[in-house]
Amino acid sequence: MIRQLSIFIQNEIGSVAGVTAILKNNNINLRAIASFDTPQFAILRIVVDQPEKAKTILIDSGFAVTVSEAIAVELDDKPGVLHDLLQVIADAGFGVNYIYSIVFRNGKIPLIILNTDNLEKTKKVLLDKGYSVAEQEDVL
Amino acid sequence: MIWNETKECMSRDEIHNMQGARLKKTVSRVYHNVEFYRKKMQQLGLEPSDIKGMEDLHKLPFTTKEDLRDNYPFGLFAVPQSEVIRVHASSGTTGKATVVGYTRRDIEIWQECVTRVLAMAGIGANDKIQVAYGYGLFTGGLGLHYGAENLGATVIPMSTGNTQRLITMMEDFEATAIACTPSYLLHIAETLEEAGKTDKIKLKVAICGAEPWTENMRKEIEAKLNLKAYDIYGLSEILGPGVAADCDAHMGLHVYEDHFIPEVINPDTLAPCKEGEVGELVFTTITKEALPLFRYRTKDLTSITYEPCECGRTLARISRFKGRSDDMLIIRGVNVFPSQVEAALLEMGETSPHYILIVDRINNLDVLEIQVEVEEVFFSDEIRKLESLTKKIAHVLQTALGLAVKVTLVEPKTIARSEGKAKRVIDKRKLI
Numbered sequence: 011m012i013r014q015l016s017i018f019i020q021n022e023i024g025s026v027a028g029v030t031a032i033l034k035n036n037n038i039n040l041r042a043i044a045s046f047d048t049p050q051f052a053i054l055r056i057v058v059d060q061p062e063k064a065k066t067i068l069i070d071s072g073f074a075v076t077v078s079e080a081i082a083v084e085l086d087d088k089p090g091v092l093h094d095l096l097q098v099i100a101d102a103g104f105g106v107n108y109i110y111s112i113v114f115r116n117g118k119i120p121l122i123i124l125n126t127d128n129l130e131k132t133k134k135v136l137l138d139k140g141y142s143v144a145e146q147e148d149v150l
Numbered sequence: 151m152i153w154n155e156t157k158e159c160m161s162r163d164e165i166h167n168m169q170g171a172r173l174k175k176t177v178s179r180v181y182h183n184v185e186f187y188r189k190k191m192q193q194l195g196l197e198p199s200d201i202k203g204m205e206d207l208h209k210l211p212f213t214t215k216e217d218l219r220d221n222y223p224f225g226l227f228a229v230p231q232s233e234v235i236r237v238h239a240s241s242g243t244t245g246k247a248t249v250v251g252y253t254r255r256d257i258e259i260w261q262e263c264v265t266r267v268l269a270m271a272g273i274g275a276n277d278k279i280q281v282a283y284g285y286g287l288f289t290g291g292l293g294l295h296y297g298a299e300n301l302g303a304t305v306i307p308m309s310t311g312n313t314q315r316l317i318t319m320m321e322d323f324e325a326t327a328i329a330c331t332p333s334y335l336l337h338i339a340e341t342l343e344e345a346g347k348t349d350k351i352k353l354k355v356a357i358c359g360a361e362p363w364t365e366n367m368r369k370e371i372e373a374k375l376n377l378k379a380y381d382i383y384g385l386s387e388i389l390g391p392g393v394a395a396d397c398d399a400h401m402g403l404h405v406y407e408d409h410f411i412p413e414v415i416n417p418d419t420l421a422p423c424k425e426g427e428v429g430e431l432v433f434t435t436i437t438k439e440a441l442p443l444f445r446y447r448t449k450d451l452t453s454i455t456y457e458p459c460e461c462g463r464t465l466a467r468i469s470r471f472k473g474r475s476d477d478m479l480i481i482r483g484v485n486v487f488p489s490q491v492e493a494a495l496l497e498m499g500e501t502s503p504h505y506i507l508i509v510d511r512i513n514n515l516d517v518l519e520i521q522v523e524v525e526e527v528f529f530s531d532e533i534r535k536l537e538s539l540t541k542k543i544a545h546v547l548q549t550a551l552g553l554a555v556k557v558t559l560v561e562p563k564t565i566a567r568s569e570g571k572a573k574r575v576i577d578k579r580k581l582i
Contacts, residue, residue, distance in 0.1 A: 147540055
């Protein structure tokens with residue numbers, strides 16, 4: 011499992027830049043970023059090299075932030091691999107809440123980050139099927 | 151026309167003497183029937199016999215909305231329940247309603263006052279009037295209804311909520327008058343315009359009130375609908391609509407002084423204001439049986455003049471309202487206090503207590519948006535949970551306020567904190 015930060019932002023011009031400015035000023039490196047929006051607000055999800063520090067700084071800067079776990083799975087860069095992964099999860103009876111990815115890993119295989127109804131059980135199913143599930147240190 | 155010339159055109163001396171005599175009787179009756187006032191007068195060392203006439207009015211204690219709330223529901227009633235034939239209620243500052251009651255005589259006086267208003271606007275027995283205020287606990291609908299029936303006009307009791315049906319009946323029944331809030335009437339005007347029906351309607355008079363509006367809005371309504379619009383004022387604590395209204399001169403609202411004594415005071419020092427000086431409007435009822443009130447502080451800011459009007463009436467006139475001396479908002483005729491929002495949010499316990507009310511007029515309808523800060527502990531990673539939280543807040547507030555609200559979640563610490571009294575309201579309607 012990896013740790014991601016979820017940040018509440020208003021759906022307004024410049025709101026994501028407000029977050030990235032703080033990360034930049036504090037020398038925190040982004041590994042992955044995804045934003046999920048509604049007409050009024052958005053949740054920005056990020057994976058960073060220093061999650062605790064990022065959380066503290068963002069909260070001090072006036073953001074609502076939670077740290078939560080997500081599953082990160084290594085996938086080969088070939089057609090159909092994501093489908094196979096999702097089929098495994100669907101067959102196991104779990105719903106996927108969201109997906110995003112980490113592509114740049116210094117030459118290592120890209121990671122797909124996903125959240126389901128039951129992270130622990132999903133992780134177990136994936137391991138049983140031979141998938142490689144990354145831990146926090148793998149994304150640093 | 152002047153419906154009751156003997157009462158509306160008395161000399162100032164006659165008014166003064168009538169008020170003095172009625173005040174004296176009211177004080178004596180209230181002292182013996184309402185414990186709240188008896189105690190207040192005793193604390194001030196006042197006997198009923200100390201109030202001999204108008205010159206003693208200033209000796210009486212003030213009454214506030216809080217006093218009504220503290221004596222919820224019927225504590226200030228001066229008659230046994232068997233004599234009360236109706237109650238109305240409006241929202242209070244902490245969720246409990248302000249309850250008012252009427253005897254048969256009170257209802258008769260109320261309808262007389264509303265009849266005077268309608269006659270002053272030129273409405274008569276040959277008119278068909280659509281009453282498009284809410285019917286129910288709110289005094290607007292039934293207040294106008296009884297007054298119009300008493301006048302002999304044909305009442306079309308529309309109530310609120312269905313503009314299409316209102317317009318269909320306006321056209322088919324050839325309605326000649328309408329009573330509703332000014333913002334709703336502008337909305338109706340635009341709906342008619344869009345449907346290309348403005349020329350087909352026969353409206354000639356509108357009686358508008360229950361919310362603050364400007365002289366410019368009156369002119370806009372008159373131009374759009376080719377009718378004459380008049381201002382009606384009232385508050386349920388004193389009567390309901392019909393406490394005061396304006397005439398063709400539109401030079402202030404005539405107060406029915408044979409039933410209510412108006413005063414204008416400085417809201418800080420409580421000293422009387424000079425004629426023409428802006429202050430808080432205060433009313434003492436001198437004919438009400440079920441709920442007589444001494445020096446009730448309306449919190450509405452206005453000025454008063456006793457100069458005779460060009461219409462021939464000698465009744466005192468209050469100017470268009472300049473605002474409120476408290477933070478109450480009037481939105482679509484509903485009284486809203488920011489403290490109600492705060493109480494509801496705190497009770498719900500799933501949001502931060504930082505909020506701001508934004509009132510705007512969109513397509514001539516007042517809309518209330520409430521922005522609430524998302525707090526760390528209540529922030530969920532899942533969008534659907536935040537959306538259901540938004541819906542829940544909207545539901546809780548709608549129940550508390552009796553008004554549909556739009557809820558927007560905003561980032562923490564984005565709502566300005568101010569030292570001292572927090573700014574809780576942004577009113578974009580620019581009415582005053």
